[in-house]
Amino acid sequence: MNMLDCIVIGGGPSGLSASLTLGRARRNIALFDDGTNRNKVTHESHGFITRDGIKPQAFKEIGLKELENYPSISYFNTTITEIIKDTSNESYIVTTKDGQQFSTEKIILATGIQEMFxxxxxxxxxxxxxxxxxxxxxxxxxxxxxxxxxxxxxxxxxxxxxxxxxxxxxxxxxxxxxxxxxxxxxxxxxxxxxxxxxxxxxxxxxxxxxxxxxxxxxxxxxxxxxxIPSFYRPNQFAEILGCEIQDNGAVVTDGVGRTTQKNIYIAGETETSGPSSLIISAADGNRAAVSVNTDLTMERFGLQA
Ligand SMILES: Cc1cc2nc3c(=O)[nH]c(=O)nc-3n(C[C@H](O)[C@H](O)[C@H](O)COP(=O)(O)OP(=O)(O)OC[C@H]3O[C@@H](n4cnc5c(N)ncnc54)[C@H](O)[C@@H]3O)c2cc1C
Structure with a gap:
């Protein structure tokens, strides 16, 4: 298994934006998305300047198309079911629902939230x-x-x-x-x-x-x-990986996507476990990707981020 620089789980605005930033920084990454975004029920999304009124599926397709310009990005339309730490070299093994495995130094969790009524x-x-x-x-x-x-x-x-x-x-x-x-x-x-x-x-x-x-x-x-629905994270990845969680369900971060667990980053609605917007989630993704790239850069030079 080739070691990836980063795996991004979730291809909503946060994960797409994080992937774009990392691809442009020439990082070898894989993006996974299983099409369970909560906004798929709506006809139109509003308020993202230059994209006001866009269909959620079109937003995703344009995002994925833009990622094709960057050869170090691989995209997989599937569900991630398991993430385990490889303690021998501090990396992670990520498994898809059909049993494929990928090895990565860093992970961005961008899996969104879901509603309960x-x-x-x-x-x-x-x-x-x-x-x-x-x-x-x-x-x-x-x-x-x-x-x-x-x-x-x-x-x-x-x-x-x-x-x-x-x-x-x-x-x-x-x-x-x-x-x-x-x-x-x-x-x-x-x-x-x-x-x-x-x-x-x-x-x-x-x-x-x-x-x-x-x-x-x-x-x-x-x-x-x-x-006014209740919102929840659709998986327990943050908890299983040992990230600190606040009483209100939000994952503790440094404000720019780093969780309390080294090499695990988080972006978009899954970070706060609450609703946000396309544009804010996309910005979160960009921020988390910059943190990943900063840390990789420092680590390659043997320095602490
Ligand atoms: C009905 C409705 C209307 C909305 N209208 C607007 C609007 O007009 N304007 C606006 O700005 N916002 C709108 N939103 C909110 C907007 O959709 C969210 O703020 C935004 O999509 C959050 O982005 P995200 O990247 O955090 O999560 P998401 O967009 O939810 O993306 C998360 C992605 O992770 C993937 N995923 C989850 N688990 C896994 C897994 N285990 N493996 C692989 N992939 C996984 C999902 O398939 C999903 O695509 C609306 C939401 C709803 C429900």
């Missing part, structure tokens, strides 16, 4: 008419009759106030949670309606929400809105 049926609408990030999709939903679905008071109030700038026709649905008097007053001041009854069903067609049905039998008409 407490409200049944949201998945059917997520990415088409229900979204979680107003900066990404608020503009497309402007002035429409919207719902904010949240079953924690702090989140409901925060999201409702934020969305109010995109649409004044807002109903906050709390799925059984009674808001405090102060919370109710804050929302009522701006004419934001509140429905606290548990939701029975979301009704619509082809991913486009039309109505919300409550257990009481009542329905309200809404054409879209925002939900």
């Amino acid at each position: 407490s409200i049944q049926n949201v998945r059917n609408y997520y990415g088409k008419s229900l979204f979680s990030c107003p900066y990404c999709d608020g503009w497309e939903l402007r002035d429409k009759p919207l719902v904010v679905m949240a079953d924690k008071e702090e989140r409901a109030l925060h999201m409702a106030k934020l969305i109010y700038n995109w649409s004044k026709d807002l109903v906050v649905v709390t799925n059984g949670l009674e808001l405090s008097n102060e919370g109710v007053q804050e929302l009522q001041k701006c004419n934001i309606k509140i429905k606290s009854e548990p939701i029975k069903n979301l009704i619509g067609e082809d991913g486009y929400l039309q109505k919300i049905e409550f257990v009481t039998g009542e329905t309200i008409t809404r054409s879209g809105g925002f939900v």
